[in-house]
Amino acid sequence: MGQEQLAANLADMSLEELANLPVISVSRRAERLADAPAALYVITGEDIHRAGVTSLPEALRLAPNLEVARVNSSFYAISARGFNNSIGNKLLVMIDGRTVYTPLFSGVFWDAQDTLLEDVERIEVISGPGATLWGANAVNGVINVITRRATDTRGTYAEAGAGNLERGVAVRHGFDAGGGALRFYAKAFDRDSTVRANGSPQPDEWQNAQGGFRGDWGDFTLQGDLYRGTIQQTAGIDANVAGGNLLGRIRRGALQVQAYYDNTQRYNPASFSERLNTLDIEAQHSFHATADQLVTWGGGHRRAEDRVENAAALAFLPDAKTLRWSNVFAQDEIALARRWRLTLGAKFESNVYTGTEFLPSARLAWKPDEHHLVWTAASRAVRAPARLDRDTFAPGQPPFLVAGGPDFQSEVAQVYELGYRAQVARVSYSVTGFYTQYDHLRSVERSGTAFVIGNRMQGHTRGLEAWGSYQAARNWRLSAGAMFLDQDLRFEPGSTDTNLAAAGNDPKHQFSLRSSLDVAPNQHFDVMARYVGDLPSPQVPAYTAVDARYAWQLRRALEVSVTAQNLFDPQHPEFGAAATRSELERGVFLRVRWTQ
Numbered sequence: 001m002g003q004e005q006l007a008a009n010l011a012d013m014s015l016e017e018l019a020n021l022p023v024i025s026v027s028r029r030a031e032r033l034a035d036a037p038a039a040l041y042v043i044t045g046e047d048i049h050r051a052g053v054t055s056l057p058e059a060l061r062l063a064p065n066l067e068v069a070r071v072n073s074s075f076y077a078i079s080a081r082g083f084n085n086s087i088g089n090k091l092l093v094m095i096d097g098r099t100v101y102t103p104l105f106s107g108v109f110w111d112a113q114d115t116l117l118e119d120v121e122r123i124e125v126i127s128g129p130g131a132t133l134w135g136a137n138a139v140n141g142v143i144n145v146i147t148r149r150a151t152d153t154r155g156t157y158a159e160a161g162a163g164n165l166e167r168g169v170a171v172r173h174g175f176d177a178g179g180g181a182l183r184f185y186a187k188a189f190d191r192d193s194t195v196r197a198n199g200s201p202q203p204d205e206w207q208n209a210q211g212g213f214r215g216d217w218g219d220f221t222l223q224g225d226l227y228r229g230t231i232q233q234t235a236g237i238d239a240n241v242a243g244g245n246l247l248g249r250i251r252r253g254a255l256q257v258q259a260y261y262d263n264t265q266r267y268n269p270a271s272f273s274e275r276l277n278t279l280d281i282e283a284q285h286s287f288h289a290t291a292d293q294l295v296t297w298g299g300g301h302r303r304a305e306d307r308v309e310n311a312a313a314l315a316f317l318p319d320a321k322t323l324r325w326s327n328v329f330a331q332d333e334i335a336l337a338r339r340w341r342l343t344l345g346a347k348f349e350s351n352v353y354t355g356t357e358f359l360p361s362a363r364l365a366w367k368p369d370e371h372h373l374v375w376t377a378a379s380r381a382v383r384a385p386a387r388l389d390r391d392t393f394a395p396g397q398p399p400f401l402v403a404g405g406p407d408f409q410s411e412v413a414q415v416y417e418l419g420y421r422a423q424v425a426r427v428s429y430s431v432t433g434f435y436t437q438y439d440h441l442r443s444v445e446r447s448g449t450a451f452v453i454g455n456r457m458q459g460h461t462r463g464l465e466a467w468g469s470y471q472a473a474r475n476w477r478l479s480a481g482a483m484f485l486d487q488d489l490r491f492e493p494g495s496t497d498t499n500l501a502a503a504g505n506d507p508k509h510q511f512s513l514r515s516s517l518d519v520a521p522n523q524h525f526d527v528m529a530r531y532v533g534d535l536p537s538p539q540v541p542a543y544t545a546v547d548a549r550y551a552w553q554l555r556r557a558l559e560v561s562v563t564a565q566n567l568f569d570p571q572h573p574e575f576g577a578a579a580t581r582s583e584l585e586r587g588v589f590l591r592v593r594w595t596q
Contacts, residue, residue: 052563064481080141180217429468459489
């Protein structure tokens with residue numbers, strides 16, 4: 001099945017056909033979803049379309065193995081398997097192979113990550129470590145956003161939408177070019193401010209505009225984006241984000257080489273301003289060492305020049321720093337017998353703070369028949385130091401209030417997993433149990449009258465993730481997911497820190513249920529309900545949210561849809577302290593889509 005036909009038929013594919021979807025995030029090569037030995041959930045482009053979402057973070061709510069909490073109009077806290085906070089640092093995020101985390105805190109500024117959702121082919125979401133292939137910071141999960149090739153997006157697409165909380169427009173045009181295809185897109189939106197618990201406005205209105213292109217000529221891809229956004233601030237002076245990127249990738253048989261340049265600028269008068277320039281190049285190659293062994297190996301180098309304009313309350317010293325990461329990796333997939341596969345891998349990755357880190361993993365998969373997969377894995381992953389850990393400085397009282405730890409080490413995770421995936425008749429499901437031992441987690445230690453960032457927290461997490469789908473009828477599919485998490489964190493003897501909540505604020509359980517119904521060949525009705533348990537510190541009450549979308553295909557090229565968010569809840573908080581946090585209101589959004 002070609003890529004164009006695959007994208008067009010996702011809505012009508014059977015569960016068995018969905019199990020055959022190609023994924024690349026587990027092994028850095030294409031393999032069937034049904035054969036991937038990891039806790040992997042795939043959000044298809046059709047899932048995104050039928051959910052009616054308008055941003056990448058909202059699309060990620062479709063993955064039952066992620067924690068997604070909206071902090072305010074533009075900011076999200078997103079994690080997997082715990083440790084969620086507004087500067088979460090144990091989740092690696094990529095967009096078409098470009099890593100988008102910031103070296104300031106090893107997390108993601110979600111207000112700077114966007115694309116035209118219509119062009120997203122799929123989002124591969126791994127809960128669990130991916131450090132052996134993807135490097136440091138792929139500790140608790142990997143999110144890989146993959147957009148469609150330009151050859152699959154010829155023609156013109158336009159959409160416009162408006163609601164009580166948000167307005168937006170987008171356009172894309174694709175055409176043949178020089179033996180391949182090229183597309184250009186542009187989009188803009190305006191999202192209203194959120195509110196506080198008493199109904200008063202929280203001044204955080206968000207406006208953003210973005211444009212870009214992608215060209216594909218056989219095995220060569222060239223793509224790039226430019227964006228600029230404004231976020232209202234309580235202090236009265238708006239924050240600004242802007243940037244751009246350019247990526248090229250070429251494949252020659254089993255060899256792939258990729259390089260990208262990324263520039264991002266952030267001006268926030270309330271805290272700091274930053275200009276970051278990143279250049280990254282990597283290569284990978286695969287070959288059969290024997291008839292039963294497939295070896296994938298490669299390496300890369302990333303260089304980032306980070307310059308911060310410090311504020312009176314918070315500084316990074318030095319204000320300008322050049323950061324470098326280099327890595328080599330190898331992975332050997334061994335067919336032990338007809339139904340067994342052993343995968344051994346290791347990566348050596350260096351950084352400017354701790355030198356070279358060793359990131360090994362072992363995975364064993366047993367496939368008793370075509371429809372069942374049992375797998376287990378043991379991995380070591382690290383969260384390498386960020387500038388926040390080593391270079392931060394808050395003046396405060398003499399000699400200082402808080403300072404980065406000159407000897408801060410990498411946070412270490414030893415991860416053990418056991419999973420089962422099956423597709424039987426009209427039901428498919430996946431269940432994964434995990435246990436993770438953490439050492440050298442970040443703490444804040446007293447030093448006289450001041451505080452220094454250290455590594456004196458440790459502990460473990462354990463939990464269960466499960467999701468599945470049931471094809472109730474040819475025109476009706478039900479999907480469900482659940483996550484259970486138990487955390488036991490503590491400080492080492494002699495630590496002066498007492499704030500375990502700084503590590504993250506996570507629910508012990510969350511559940512989701514989604515229904516996708518084709519009422520008629522040209523009418524679709526989708527409902528998603530999710531329940532998120534309470535957060536302990538700061539305390540956030542549990543909530544249930546129900547979203548619904550009804551779409552009419554008025555003619556082949558024209559679709560009109562209405563999406564309602566928080567349908568039965570006038571407003572609720574998802575993250576933050578009660579005194580200052582935002583609450584999310586009920587919203588209605590009308591969208592018109594035209595495709596030619």
